[in-house]
Amino acid sequence: MSELRTSSIETRGKPGLKRYAMVIDLRRCIGCDACMTACKAEFDVPLGVFRTWVPYKVVGVYPTVRKHFMPRLCNHCDDPPCVRSCPVGATYKVEDGGFVLQHYDRCIGCKACMASCPYNARFMLPKSRTYTDITHVVDKCTFCHHRVTQGLAPACVVTCIGRARIFGDINDPSSEVSKLVSTLPTQVLRPEEGTKPHVFYIGVDRNLSEPSRAIYNPLDVLEEDRRAFNKNHKG
Amino acid sequence: MLNFKITRRAFLQASAATTAAAAASPKLLRAMETELGGKDFNPVGYSERKAIPITCHVCNIQDGALAYVENGRIVKLEGNPEHVSTRGRLCAKGNSGMWYSYDPDRILYPLKRVGARGEGKWKRITWDEALTEIAQKLDAALKQDPNSIMLKYGRNRSGGVVDRFMNTLGSATVMNHTSVCESSKKVGMEPTWGPDIETPDFANAKYILNFGSNIMEAAYFHNPYSQRLADGMADNKAKLVTFDVRLSNTAGRSDEWIPVFPGTDGAVALALGHVILRDDLQDSDFIETWTNVTVAELKEHYQQFTPEWAEKLSGVPAATIERIAREFATTKPATTYTYRGPAKHLYGSYNEKATMMLPIMTGNIEVRGGYCMPRGMGWPQPQPEPPKPAKPSWIADHPDYPLAHHKVSHLTPFWIAEGKQKINVYFSYQDNAVYTNPGSDAVWGKLYRDEKLIPFYVCMTPFMGEEATLADIILPDCPYLERWEPESMPNSLWPWLGIRQPVIKSLGESRENRIMMRDIIHKLDPDGKRGMKKYWDFKDGEDYMRHHFDNVPGLKEAGGLNFLKKHGVWPIYGKLDPATGKIVDKTGREIQPEYGLHKKELSAADMTGAVVEKNGAIMKNGKAVGVQRKGKNYAGFPTHDRIINVRVDEWAEYGFNPMPTFKQIPWHRTMRDDEMILTTYKINVHKQSRTSAVKWLAEIMHSNPVWLNTETGKKLGIKTGDLVRVESAVGYLVTKAYVFEGIHPKVAAISTAFGHWAYGRLAQLKLKTEKGGAWGAQDDPDLNNVWWEDKGVHPNQIIPVVADPIGGSQGWYDTVVKVTKAGPNDKYGDVKASWEKHVEAFKETMRYAYTGDLHRKMHPEMASWGGPGSVKHKEGGGH
Amino acid sequence: MGDFNIFHHMPWSSTYSIYFFVIGISSALFFFSMLSWFRQEFEPLRKSAFYVSFALMVVGGLLLIVDLSQPLRFLNMLNPSYLNFTSPLAWGGMNLLSFGAVSAAYYWMMRKNDETDSRRLAVLGSILALGLPVYTGFDLTVHQNRPVWNTPLMPILFVAMSLLSGAAVASFLAGTHEKLLAMLRRFMLWSAGAVGVMLVSLLGTTAYGGVGQELTFMFMTTGTLGTIFIGVGMLLGTAAPIALLLAPFGKQQQGMMIAAVLILVGGMALRYSILVGGQIVQTYF
Numbered sequence A: 001m002s003e004l005r006t007s008s009i010e011t012r013g014k015p016g017l018k019r020y021a022m023v024i025d026l027r028r029c030i031g032c033d034a035c036m037t038a039c040k041a042e043f044d045v046p047l048g049v050f051r052t053w054v055p056y057k058v059v060g061v062y063p064t065v066r067k068h069f070m071p072r073l074c075n076h077c078d079d080p081p082c083v084r085s086c087p088v089g090a091t092y093k094v095e096d097g098g099f100v101l102q103h104y105d106r107c108i109g110c111k112a113c114m115a116s117c118p119y120n121a122r123f124m125l126p127k128s129r130t131y132t133d134i135t136h137v138v139d140k141c142t143f144c145h146h147r148v149t150q151g152l153a154p155a156c157v158v159t160c161i162g163r164a165r166i167f168g169d170i171n172d173p174s175s176e177v178s179k180l181v182s183t184l185p186t187q188v189l190r191p192e193e194g195t196k197p198h199v200f201y202i203g204v205d206r207n208l209s210e211p212s213r214a215i216y217n218p219l220d221v222l223e224e225d226r227r228a229f230n231k232n233h234k235g
Numbered sequence B: 001m002l003n004f005k006i007t008r009r010a011f012l013q014a015s016a017a018t019t020a021a022a023a024a025s026p027k028l029l030r031a032m033e034t035e036l037g038g039k040d041f042n043p044v045g046y047s048e049r050k051a052i053p054i055t056c057h058v059c060n061i062q063d064g065a066l067a068y069v070e071n072g073r074i075v076k077l078e079g080n081p082e083h084v085s086t087r088g089r090l091c092a093k094g095n096s097g098m099w100y101s102y103d104p105d106r107i108l109y110p111l112k113r114v115g116a117r118g119e120g121k122w123k124r125i126t127w128d129e130a131l132t133e134i135a136q137k138l139d140a141a142l143k144q145d146p147n148s149i150m151l152k153y154g155r156n157r158s159g160g161v162v163d164r165f166m167n168t169l170g171s172a173t174v175m176n177h178t179s180v181c182e183s184s185k186k187v188g189m190e191p192t193w194g195p196d197i198e199t200p201d202f203a204n205a206k207y208i209l210n211f212g213s214n215i216m217e218a219a220y221f222h223n224p225y226s227q228r229l230a231d232g233m234a235d236n237k238a239k240l241v242t243f244d245v246r247l248s249n250t251a252g253r254s255d256e257w258i259p260v261f262p263g264t265d266g267a268v269a270l271a272l273g274h275v276i277l278r279d280d281l282q283d284s285d286f287i288e289t290w291t292n293v294t295v296a297e298l299k300e301h302y303q304q305f306t307p308e309w310a311e312k313l314s315g316v317p318a319a320t321i322e323r324i325a326r327e328f329a330t331t332k333p334a335t336t337y338t339y340r341g342p343a344k345h346l347y348g349s350y351n352e353k354a355t356m357m358l359p360i361m362t363g364n365i366e367v368r369g370g371y372c373m374p375r376g377m378g379w380p381q382p383q384p385e386p387p388k389p390a391k392p393s394w395i396a397d398h399p400d401y402p403l404a405h406h407k408v409s410h411l412t413p414f415w416i417a418e419g420k421q422k423i424n425v426y427f428s429y430q431d432n433a434v435y436t437n438p439g440s441d442a443v444w445g446k447l448y449r450d451e452k453l454i455p456f457y458v459c460m461t462p463f464m465g466e467e468a469t470l471a472d473i474i475l476p477d478c479p480y481l482e483r484w485e486p487e488s489m490p491n492s493l494w495p496w497l498g499i500r501q502p503v504i505k506s507l508g509e510s511r512e513n514r515i516m517m518r519d520i521i522h523k524l525d526p527d528g529k530r531g532m533k534k535y536w537d538f539k540d541g542e543d544y545m546r547h548h549f550d551n552v553p554g555l556k557e558a559g560g561l562n563f564l565k566k567h568g569v570w571p572i573y574g575k576l577d578p579a580t581g582k583i584v585d586k587t588g589r590e591i592q593p594e595y596g597l598h599k600k601e602l603s604a605a606d607m608t609g610a611v612v613e614k615n616g617a618i619m620k621n622g623k624a625v626g627v628q629r630k631g632k633n634y635a636g637f638p639t640h641d642r643i644i645n646v647r648v649d650e651w652a653e654y655g656f657n658p659m660p661t662f663k664q665i666p667w668h669r670t671m672r673d674d675e676m677i678l679t680t681y682k683i684n685v686h687k688q689s690r691t692s693a694v695k696w697l698a699e700i701m702h703s704n705p706v707w708l709n710t711e712t713g714k715k716l717g718i719k720t721g722d723l724v725r726v727e728s729a730v731g732y733l734v735t736k737a738y739v740f741e742g743i744h745p746k747v748a749a750i751s752t753a754f755g756h757w758a759y760g761r762l763a764q765l766k767l768k769t770e771k772g773g774a775w776g777a778q779d780d781p782d783l784n785n786v787w788w789e790d791k792g793v794h795p796n797q798i799i800p801v802v803a804d805p806i807g808g809s810q811g812w813y814d815t816v817v818k819v820t821k822a823g824p825n826d827k828y829g830d831v832k833a834s835w836e837k838h839v840e841a842f843k844e845t846m847r848y849a850y851t852g853d854l855h856r857k858m859h860p861e862m863a864s865w866g867g868p869g870s871v872k873h874k875e876g877g878g879h
Numbered sequence C: 001m002g003d004f005n006i007f008h009h010m011p012w013s014s015t016y017s018i019y020f021f022v023i024g025i026s027s028a029l030f031f032f033s034m035l036s037w038f039r040q041e042f043e044p045l046r047k048s049a050f051y052v053s054f055a056l057m058v059v060g061g062l063l064l065i066v067d068l069s070q071p072l073r074f075l076n077m078l079n080p081s082y083l084n085f086t087s088p089l090a091w092g093g094m095n096l097l098s099f100g101a102v103s104a105a106y107y108w109m110m111r112k113n114d115e116t117d118s119r120r121l122a123v124l125g126s127i128l129a130l131g132l133p134v135y136t137g138f139d140l141t142v143h144q145n146r147p148v149w150n151t152p153l154m155p156i157l158f159v160a161m162s163l164l165s166g167a168a169v170a171s172f173l174a175g176t177h178e179k180l181l182a183m184l185r186r187f188m189l190w191s192a193g194a195v196g197v198m199l200v201s202l203l204g205t206t207a208y209g210g211v212g213q214e215l216t217f218m219f220m221t222t223g224t225l226g227t228i229f230i231g232v233g234m235l236l237g238t239a240a241p242i243a244l245l246l247a248p249f250g251k252q253q254q255g256m257m258i259a260a261v262l263i264l265v266g267g268m269a270l271r272y273s274i275l276v277g278g279q280i281v282q283t284y285f
C-alpha cells in the first residue's frame, strides 16, 4: 500500500527540518502587554493593527474574581488555510522552520487570506507608517523570521516579562518547547479548524478562548471604542 | 522619588560582586535554543542594528536596556541581557520609550511666553536670551533671599546635579514629589529597620502577602519583580495573596484576591499578627535577638487586635484572617510586599508599619525567599562640591511635619499662598504637579497662574505638559535617550551601577539637565567671582560621568566609564541562559544573591576604636556601626542602634503611638450609605502624566471609566457606559461607568494617566485641529491612523489634599464621593473644583498634624504625652 | 476596558457583495442570451441581455479590482509563476477573464452574424458564466472557519440567486413578449423556490452549529442584519415574490415587474447579509 497522504506542506516531524513553535504558558502571563509594544517597535507596526495582542477576560463573582489573559498571534499553522487561499502565492510557507510569511511585493490585497484565517492573525497595512514603506498590503506576525534565522528569539519572546512565551524548534526533542508540549497538557486555538497551529497554550480555558454570549451583548464601554475604530480606521 | 541613600551608604560593601553561590546543577542535554536578545536585525533587509546600552527611564524603575539604532534613528528598545535585574526584558512602556524622543509635539528650542500666562502663545528665543533672562531674575532673587529661588522636581535621576544646582545658588527651597508618591511607606519603614523599601525575594518565596501593591502593572519594581513573581508562582509554586480594593492585574492573577475596605490594611495586618502571636507561631529567637521589643511585650501589645475587630473595620472575614495568618506563619520562606495601597491614607505610616511587622515577627527578614533589605550602590560626586545652604527653607522643612523626612510637597501651594515662603524664581524639573497632584489645576494651576505668588516660572521639560503651559520660559531638556546619567536601583537582590548615555545626538537645541544647569550658573557667574562657577567645571555630560565612575573601586579596574559605555551596567554577574531566562554563572548554574546582610560580621579593622555598649550597640565616633549579639559583632540594621525598632521612640515624642497600631480614618467612620471611597491607580501601559503622548501606549489604553461594583451599579441604577457624576467635597467630574465584579462595592476607582488638557495633540486628541511639529519636532505620519475618540477624564481636581501627620503623604485613597447618574446638562469630561474648597481641605488636614487640634483626640492611648510644647524643634530632613 | 481591547475589521467589505450581485446577473443574462439560440421565445433577449451582461461584467470586474488594496497588481493574477491553483480566487480570476474574452468574441461573431460560431461561443460562454456564481460560492465555502459560508450549498445557492436576479432583470428587457415573460416567470418561481429552500436549510444548520454558528444565527436573525436578511432578503425578496407570482396578478406584466423589483432588492440584501453574516462573530475573537 502506498503511504497515507498528508498535506505536502506540513513540516512537523519531518527529519532534517526545523519546525519552530511557541508555547504560551498562561500561568505565567501577567498581561503586561510588553509583547505588544515590542512587536510594534520591531516592525514599525502602524496604529490600528497588531501582529500580537493580549485580550483578557474577567471571570467570577465578587469577591472571587480572576483575570485571564490570552496572548494571541499568528499560529504559523502547519496546514495554513491562508496559504491555500492566496491567489498569487503572496503568502507562503517556509519549509525549514515552518514560518508562514508574506511576499509584500506580490500581494494584491484581495484579503482572501484574511477571510480564511480563523484567528484574525492578518491585517491590512494602512497607507501611513512611520518609516517603513511597505503599505497597503496584508501583513501578519512573521515569527520574527529575520531574528530567528539569525539565532535570536522573537522580539515578543525576548521581552516577555512573565516568561510566558517560550520559543524553539519543536522538531528537536530536547528543546524547551518540545519538553513543554510533551510533558504538559497544552491546547491550540480552534483545533476543529484543522489548521495545526504551532502556538501552544498551557492552561487555556476553552470556555474563555471561544467566542461566547458576551459577543452578542458587548460591553457598552468597549462598543464605543469599537464604533470609533470601525469609523476611523480603514482596514 | 525613591531615595536610597541610607542603603547605599550602609551596604556599599555588600555589593562585592562576586559572592554568588551555586544551587541547582546545570542541565546536560541542551537544545540549540534561540538567544534571548542582545542583538537585533532589520526585518526588511535583515541587516544588524547597532546596540547601545542605556537605562530605561520611561518610568522610574530604571531597568537596564539596549537601544538599537538604524540610520541614525532609535528604532527598537530591549532589556539589557547582561543586566541582572532586567534579564533582558522591558515592559510595554519601556519598549515604547523612543517616542519620548520622537514625540512630534516635543519642544526643541527655548520658548518664551508672549501674552498672559497659560494663554498658549509662545515665542522662540535663543538659549542665550533664555539664560540671560533667567540669570537676571536669579541675580535679583539672590539679593533678596536665596531661599526665594525654588526648585520642584518630580523624577530626578540626575545623580546629584539638581542638588548641586540649588546648593550652588544657596537655596534650601527644594521640593520633590515624594509626598504624592509613596512617602508614608518610607516613613513607616525607615525608623523601624533603616531602609525605605524592602526587596522581597519572590522567586524563592513560598508564600507572598501583597498589601496594595500592583506589582504586575506598576509598583517598585514592576518589570524585575513581575519576572521573579512569575518564577516563584510557576516554578516554586508560591502562593500569592493580594489585598486590594479593586481587581488590579496583580489581584486578578493572584491565588487569592481579598478585597479590603480602603485604608484598613493596617487593621488586617495587626489581626494577622494577633493570630500568629496568640498561636505562638512567631520566630521568638529573631524577635529577641534583632528587635527592641520582647516576645512578651509584643504578645501583650497585639492582644487588642483581634480578627473580629479587624473584620468590622476591613470587611475581611475573621476566618480568612485566621487562615491566612496560619498559612503565612507556617509556610517558609514567606514575605510581604506593599506599595501605595496601605500607605496613601491619612495614617498610612501606621499601616505600613503594621504590615512590615509580619515578616519581622516570623523571622523572614534577610532570608532566601523572604523580606530582604534593598541593595544599592553609590558613586562619588565631582569635586569640589558646593556647601549646603546656610538657612533652612520653611516649606522644605515644614515644622508641622517633623517626622515627614521626605517633605510634604503637596501642601506647598497653600503654604506659598499663606506667605510662609516668598518665591521669586520657580523652577520645575520633571514635575507636572498641575496634573499629578491632588487638586491639580484647581490648586497648582491656580498657584502657577498667580504672578504675585510665582513671579517668574522656568519649566525645564521636553514636553508641553500641563505645568509647562503655565511657564514664563521653557528650557528644552532632553528625554532619557539623549542624556548622561548615573544609575543604581535596588530592583533586585544584586546591587548594580548603571548609566544612561545619549543614544543619538540630542535633537534640535535641546540640552541635557547638567548642561542646562551649568549654563545657567555660568551665565550667572561668568568670571567665577561669585564662587559658583567652580562647581560646574566640566566639559560635557561624559566628562561629568568620568568623575562619577572612573574611580569606583572594582569598576575602576574593569575600565570605569568605558566599561559602562559598553555594557551599560556593572557588575555583570553572569550570562542570560536562553533555556531558563535566568542569569547563570560560567558553569550554567543560576547565580545566587547574598542573604543575611545584618549578620555580616564586622572586621577587626571595623572594630578598632569601637566600644560596645550595654545593649550591644557597637559605637564608633558617636555612631552605631554594628551590634553585638551572642558574642559576635554584626553589621545589624542601618538604624540608629543597629537593630529593628518595633517601638519607634521618636514617634512618641510627637504624641504618635510608637508601637504598631491602626487608626481608622474618621470621615470613613461617619460615611453615609450613599457615599463611597474614590480610589485612583496606575495601569500597566501608562506612566502618570508622561505616556499619553506615546502612541502605542495610548492605543492600548486611552480612557478611564470609573469602576463600580455590579451590586453598587444595581443600587444606583447605573450600567456600563452610562454617564455618571462623581462628586467629592471639593468638586465633581462627569465620566462613564464600567460596572463589573472586580471592585469593592464601596469603592469607585478612576485610573490616572488620562484626560489631559495639555501634553500635545495625541494626549488631547487634537490631531485633526492642530499641526504637529509646532516646536521644531518631526511629525509622525502614523498619527494619521489614530482611530480612538476618547481621551478619558482626570480625577485629581476632585481629590482633596490629605496629609499623613507622620509620613506627610497624600491620602490619595481617602476621598469620600457620591456617584450618581449624570444630569441632563452634564457632559462627558466636565470637571469642576474650587480653590476655596481645597483650602478648606488643607486646613482640615492640618488639624491632624501633631500641632493640630485633632491629634490628641486621635491618640487617646498617648494621654501622657506633653503636647506640642513639649517637643524641642529639631532640624528636619534627616534622610 | 471591556473583554477585549483590540478590534478586527471584516476582511470583505460590502463592495464584495455588490460584485456578487452584479456578476450573478451578468452571468444569468449571458445564459438567457445563449438560450435564444435554442429556444425561440428567448430571441428578444439575445442582444439586449448580452449587452447588459457585458456591461455588468465590466462593472463587476472593475469593482473587484478597485476593491483590491493594490489594484494595479491585479496583473499578478495573470502571472503564471505566481498562480496558486488551490485558491478559488485564482480560478475565479481566470474564469472571469476568459468569460470576458469569450463575451467579446461572442459580440464580434454576432456583429459578423456568424451564427454557428456565435452559437458555439454562446454555449462556451454559458459554461464560463455558470462558473461565476459557482466560484463566488466556492470563494466563501472554502473558508472552513466561517459560519454560513462554509457549506457545500453555497455554490448552488449562488447559481440559484444568479438565475433569480438575472431573470428579474431579464423581465425588464423582455418587453411585452408574453411567452418570454411566462418563461421568465417560471425561472423566477423555480429559482426563488430553490433559494428559499436552501436558505431555510442554511439557517437550520447554522442555528444548530457550535457557539460561533449559533451566535451568527442570532446576528443574522435579529437586529439590523436580521431585518436585512430575514425581512428584506427572505420575506420581501424571496417569499413575497413567490406569492405574488403565484397569484393571478403575478401573471400580468405589471405584477411581474413588481415581483422582479422585489427580487432584485432581495437578491442584493441576501448577498450582503450572507457576506457580512459570516464575518461578524470572528471580529470579536
Ligand SMILES: Nc1nc2c(c(=O)[nH]1)N[C@H]1C(S)=C(S)[C@@H](COP(=O)(O)OP(=O)(O)OC[C@H]3O[C@@H](n4cnc5c(=O)[nH]c(N)nc54)[C@H](O)[C@@H]3O)O[C@H]1N2
Binding pocket: B059, B060, B181, B182, B211, B212, B213, B214, B215, B217, B218, B219, B220, B222, B243, B244, B245, B246, B248, B260, B261, B262, B263, B264, B265, B339, B340, B341, B342, B679, B680, B681, B682, B683, B684, B685, B686, B687, B688, B813
Ligand atoms: N505602569 C506603571 N508603573 C509604575 C508607575 C506608573 O505610573 N505606571 N509609577 C511608578 C511609581 S511613581 C510608583 S509610586 C509605583 C506605584 O505602584 P503601586 O503602589 O503598586 O500602584 P498604585 O496604582 O499607585 O496603587 C496600588 C494599588 O493600591 C490600591 N489601593 C487603593 N487603596 C487601597 C487600600 O486601602 N488598600 C489596599 N490594599 N490597596 C489599595 C489600588 O487599587 C492600586 O491597585 O509604580 C511605579 N511603576
Ligand SMILES: Nc1nc2c(c(=O)[nH]1)N[C@H]1C(S)=C(S)[C@@H](COP(=O)(O)OP(=O)(O)OC[C@H]3O[C@@H](n4cnc5c(=O)[nH]c(N)nc54)[C@H](O)[C@@H]3O)O[C@H]1N2
Binding pocket: B153, B154, B155, B177, B180, B181, B182, B429, B430, B431, B432, B433, B436, B437, B460, B461, B462, B463, B464, B465, B466, B467, B477, B478, B479, B480, B680, B681, B682, B687, B688, B689, B690, B751, B752, B795, B796
Ligand atoms: N490620580 C493619581 N495621581 C497620581 C498618582 C496616581 O496613582 N493617581 N500617582 C502619584 C505618584 S506615585 C507620583 S510619583 C506622581 C508623579 O508625578 P510627576 O512627577 O509630576 O509626574 P510624571 O508623570 O512622572 O512626570 C512629570 C513631568 O516630567 C516631564 N518630563 C517627562 N520626561 C522628561 C524629561 O526627560 N526631562 C524633563 N525635564 N522633564 C520630563 C513631563 O513634562 C511631565 O509633565 O503622580 C502622582 N499622581
Ligand code: SF4
Binding pocket: A073, A074, A075, A076, A077, A080, A081, A082, A083, A100, A116, A117, A118, A119, A120, A121, A122, A140, A195
Ligand atoms: S494563524 Fe492564520 S495567518 Fe497564521 S498561519 Fe494560521 S491561518 Fe495563516
Ligand code: SF4
Binding pocket: A085, A086, A087, A088, A089, A090, A091, A106, A107, A108, A109, A110, A111, A112, A113, A114, A138
Ligand atoms: S491579500 Fe495578499 S496575501 Fe492575502 S490572499 Fe490576497 S494576495 Fe494573497
Ligand code: SF4
Binding pocket: A038, A039, A042, A051, A052, A073, A140, A141, A142, A143, A144, A154, A155, A156, A157
Ligand atoms: S513572533 Fe515576532 S512578529 Fe510575531 S508577534 Fe512576536 S514579535 Fe511580533
Ligand code: SF4
Binding pocket: A028, A029, A030, A031, A032, A033, A034, A035, A036, A054, A069, A071, A159, A160, A161, A162, A163, A164, A165
Ligand atoms: S509580555 Fe508575556 S507576560 Fe506580558 S502580556 Fe505578553 S505574554 Fe503576557
Ligand code: SF4
Binding pocket: B056, B057, B058, B059, B060, B061, B062, B063, B089, B090, B091, B092, B093, B094, B095, B221, B222, B223
Ligand atoms: S518598568 Fe518599564 S518603563 Fe519602567 S523602567 Fe522598567 S522597562 Fe522602563
Ligand SMILES: [Mo]
Binding pocket: B180, B181, B182
Ligand atoms: Mo510614585
